Amino acid sequence: MVVGLEVHCQLGTRTKLFCGCANDGFGMTANSRICPVCTGQPGVLPVLNKRAVELAFQAALALDCKLAATSIFARKNYFYPDLPKAYQISQYEEPFSQHGGLDTKLPDGSRKRVRIHRIHLEEDAGKLLHEIGSEELDYSLVDFNRSSVPLIEIVTEPDIRSSDEAYAYLTALKEVLQFVGVSRCDMEKGEMRCDANVSVMLAGSTKFGTRAEIKNVNSFKNVKDALEYEYRRQIEIIESGGTIKQETRLWDAVNMRTESMRSKEEAHDYRYFPDPDLVPLHADPVWVAKLKAALPELPEARRLRLASTFALSAYDAEVLTSEKTLSAYFDEAMSGRPKEFAKPLANLITTELLGRLNKEGKSIAESPVTPKMMASLVELTLNNTISSKGAKEVFAKAFETREDPKVLVEKLGLSQVLDEGQVKGWVSEALAANPQAAADLKSGKEAAAGRIVGAVMKLSKGKANPALVNKLIKEAVK
């Protein structure tokens, strides 16, 4: 399987690419974010959004691409009701960046660099509605809230060889774009969309087969399914002596198959030409250097740093990097705290916090336990005020009541007993009540200690500090 992916990604600006309309039209009243520019009224002039260019440049820098010293905007001409000007402003011959790559971690743990052919800036089209609810309309409705929203299109080289690799690449790409703050990449809102060029290459051959372009794959899972379907379809055609047609196919997620898009079969002739309304874009080196310096730490570098600086497991480093919001949560809880905070904090986050949020269908942002509360919980365990078991209890309560962990420890009576005299008393009591275990311990059978610890915990209602209990038992049987 030979695959190249084209990903459209919506830039997280406040306004559209060429006008001052708000870039927040998703879910808003139809046509409430429109103006003469983005609805193509006569006599208007587009003016480029500086922030959109900056985000696009930063995406390119994070994806190891070269920025073109000069790039220009072109008109892509076609008629469709979602395109009010009858052309889309895009970049064609001189995109703003080319020749990059993204190191992608494959499911087997190995790494592969997927080369990026080009990234260009363009405006989105409007949105067409063909049905209301489940009712199919015999006309179409148009909403231009999305018209002229800034997009970057990221085109890979045909480097991807399996549906798993495609999935891994998209995951890595989304991660980078979210980290850099280029886009939220919310696929349900259409902020990240994917087209795939698929062909098959016979074993041992170096020549690519004829490719089909698959459109409308709007989740990573769909990309995987669509590629697998398309691969089987092409293999079947070749094995039965047929030839693959170069065409555009649409993924049908309901019936799990691709279908030829007859409407697109008539080869498009977009008659690109430089847009006379827009002047060239220069990637001024000083400007670019500033943008580069402002790039945040990228996910891969972050994972390595978490693992090496804080001695976190590869799994924890991965989880704490997988989402920008979660990364920020961890960083905020860690801020101003010593290194030894990291491990217990990571544990509490990956097990308790994520488990609970997951169960309640909440996001990190909605967590009732704030990073500050989490840090104070870690502090309480590190200074032995509560046991790790107690920490779990405090966490569960804090999740419900949003109360300060310090207050909860008192309320729940979870403070550990660190008083040697008191613990010593429990230890002697436990030894006396379990003569066999005490004798075993004295004769060097260390496994017997567990029974004594259990007895002490029972006597102390779980409040005796385990480290202190262990120490005092050892001393008592010496």
Place this chain on the structure above:
Amino acid sequence: MAIDENEVRKIAKLARLKLSPEEVRLYQGQLGKILDSMVELGRLDTSKVMPTTSVLGLSNVMREDEPKPFADPEKILANAPEREGHYFKVRKVIE
């Protein structure tokens, strides 16, 4: 430089123009003459000239990312030949 009738028809189709046979012949002649002028320009040696995409000599004309909402989107909707609620209504399009 000659341009054949089919090419004229194709260009008309892309531009959504319906041409009569007389018009096809008329534009065939006119487009051919425009291409002749281009051929003439093409004879100049431009090997040492950078391609020009803009004659203004400007670059990086940009605005800050500050929302400036249009005062009355309703006015734009009001110009629509047909509408339904807040939507523009068009003939059914199928992908």
